[in-house]
Amino acid sequence: MNKKQKITSLLLALVLIVCVPAFSATYYDNGSQRFTITAGPQLPVSVTDFSGGKTYVGWGLKENGETSFKPVGGFGSLAYQVFMNPYVAIGGEIGYGFNFYNDDTLLTNVPMLFKLTVVPLQGKFEIPLSLGVGISYMSVSDGGAYLPFFISFETGIDWYITDHWGLGLKSGLWVIPELYMQKERFDQNALLTVVPITLSVTYRQ
Amino acid sequence: MKKTILITCIALILLSFVSCNLDNNGILLNGLEKVPSDNKNRSFIGYDDTSSTMYYVTVDGLVKRAVASGDEPVISNDSIFTHYYQALGWLQDDNTIVYMTDSARNNGVQAFYSIDTSSAKVTSLKVEGKGTGIVDCYMARNEARLVGDDGTIYSAEISGETLRLTVKSKSEGTFRSSTNGLIKYSDGYYYEGYKTSGISGDVKSFATDGNTKYAVSVSGSSFLIYKADSGTAFSEIKSISGSNDKEEFPSLIDSAGNLYFLYYRGTRSSSIVYKVSPSGDVSDHDLQKNNIRAEAFVQGSDNEIYMLSKDNNMFVVTI
Structure with a gap:
C-alpha cells in the first residue's frame, strides 16, 4: 500500500466513523450511564529525551541493545460516564498501572482523568472512541515521583451479551510528559508513551 | 457553592503539583540509565x-x-x-x-x-x-x-x-557536598580542614597523590582543571569546552603526575577519557561507545592505568 492509498484508506475510515451514527440506531439518551472496569497488560512504547533529541522506541530500546523497560506491565481502571446526548458521554476514570524497569525497579502510575467518549456505533456491538485528559501520579520504587498532566486516546470494541452487560477489548495510547519549567532542569524533560491493552466489563443503563 | 468547589479543586491540584514535583529528578530519563x-x-x-x-x-x-x-x-x-x-x-x-x-x-x-x-x-x-x-x-x-x-x-x-x-x-560553614575528600561548605572548598583558594565552578572530581591535588569543576559548558602542587592554593591549568556532566566522576593521578578522568555523556553521545599532564597538556581518547561510566581508576602495579567501569568491566587506559 503506497502513501496515497494509505491516506485514502484513513480518510475513508474517518468518514465511516463520522457517518455511522447517521445510519445506526441509538441506544443511549441524554442521561444514560456507563460503568466500566478494565484490566490488562500495559506496554511501554517509547521514551523521548528532548535535550538529547532522541526517542528510544520499543520499551526504551537503547543503542547498546538494552531496553529500559521489561516488555509487559499491567493496567486496571474504573470509569464512570454520563451521556450528554445519544453519542457523547463525559465522565471520569481512575486507574493503576505499573511497569518494571530492566533492573526490576517498579514504575507505577495512578491516573485520574476526565474522559470524553464518542460512541458512533452502538447497540449490541459498540466502538467507543475516547479522549482523556488528566493527571497521573508516577513513582519509582527506588525513589522519585512525579505528577504530570497527560492525555490518552482509547478505542476498542464492546459486545453486549445482555441489554446492560458488555465485554470489551480496548487499546490506546497514553502520552505522559515530564516537563520542567526551570531552565536548569530543561535537560530532564522527557516523554513516555505506553499502550494498555485491556479487557473490559461495562454496565450501561 | 460551585465556585467554592471549583476553587478548592484547583487549589488542591496546584498543591499536589507543587508538593509532588518539587524534589523529583527526571524519573523518566533516569529510567534510561537503568x-x-x-x-x-x-x-x-x-x-x-x-x-x-x-x-x-x-x-x-x-x-x-x-x-x-x-x-x-x-x-x-x-x-x-x-x-x-x-x-x-x-x-x-x-x-x-x-x-x-x-x-x-x-x-x-x-x-x-x-x-x-x-x-x-x-x-x-x-x-x-x-x-x-x-x-x-x-x-x-x-x-x-x-x-x-x-x-x-x-x-x-x-x-x-x-x-x-x-x-x-x-567547618563553621554549612556542609554542601563531598567529592573524594574535597568538601564544599557554604564558604568554599576545604581539604583536610584547610580552606582552598582558586577553585570556581562546581567540582565534580578530585584526586590527590598525597602532594599534588587536582580538582575538575564544571562551569557553564566547560571543564575547568585546577592543580595545587602543595598546600591548598589551586590554579587553573586548563579549560576544556563541551561539558554538561552533572554527576561526580572518579579521577586518578598516575606516577608521572598525569591526571586521568572520563567524561560520560550519558545516552547522548560517547564517553571520552582525558589525560591531563602536569603542565596542562590535554590528550583524549573517544571510547566510541555509549553508556561507559567510570567507577574508579586504578594505578596497576605494572604502571598501567586501569579503569573500572560501572557496568562494562575493566579497561586498560592508554593514551
Missing part, C-alpha cells in the same frame, strides 16, 4: 597497597579482583552486599574492609560491618563517636576519612568489634 539486574553497577571499595588487588560490590556480592589478570571471584554474598538502599565501603587496611549500609528506609539506621578479606567473615561493628549520619568516605594518606552529614570529617579506627570515629576537622 541496567539489568544481572549487569548491575559495580561499587568500588578500594585496592591494596600494591594495587594488585581491588575490591568492589556488585549485585552478586563482594568481589576481589586481581587487577591485571582479571580474575574476579565473589568472596562474599552476604546479604549486606545485596540488600541495601545505599552503601559505601573502604579498605581499613589490606586485610579489612569496612562496609556501611544506609537503610534510609529503615528508620535511618546506618549499620557498619568489617569484612576479613581473606576469610570473608562479616562482623557487625558498634560505632562510637558518630554524629547523625555518614554520607561519604575517602582515603587521605592511606587512612580512611568519613564525612558526616553536617560536614564533620572523622578518622576511623577498629578496636575489637567497635568502630571508633574521631573528629579530624569541622
